[in-house]
Amino acid sequence: MVWAAGTRERVDAVILATGYRPNVGYLAGIGALDAAGVPLHVGGVSRTVAGLAFVGLERQPSLASATLRGVGRDAVHVLNALARAGAGALQPIR
Template identity: 45%
Template sequence: MFIKMDAEGVIWPDGIKESIDSIIFATGFKPIIPYLYGVEGAVDDRGYAVQKGGVSSTVPGLYYLGLSGQRSFISATIRGVGSDAKYVVKHLKRSTRRSS
């Protein structure tokens, strides 16, 4: 797992920086995302992801899966994550086409 995220990408534990266009966090029912606390706008004052439907509302290229109530009441379940994943990937593909 990377130790830090910035505008260009991530920094790995060995100090190597890597450019990353997109990151998808499969958070699970109770997301613990302290590595995003230093990313401006990524989380609110309660530590929750600032997102809509799994797409970050504030950090371009940041996506989530498995958040409770992400798109429906079953989003944080095996049964619900599949449709949320399709939604996120569709958004990611559109975003990637625009930037190329």
């Protein structure tokens, strides 16, 4: 990662929380969103950007996904999918 001041740092993961409503317009420039600004994903894992994943989106994969009750299960699913894909140093969660 290169910070604004030009300092370089190796990172394994970046976690960004956008609040109660998805606010991911900043991802448009990397091809992660469709024309309407919706993340292109399957089960929370980006279809277009390797190593990118989402949690907390509606119906991802259940009605509870966009709630605190469902996000934990979805996070486990996303992390395991990223680990299987070899993204970074993630280890599967059991």
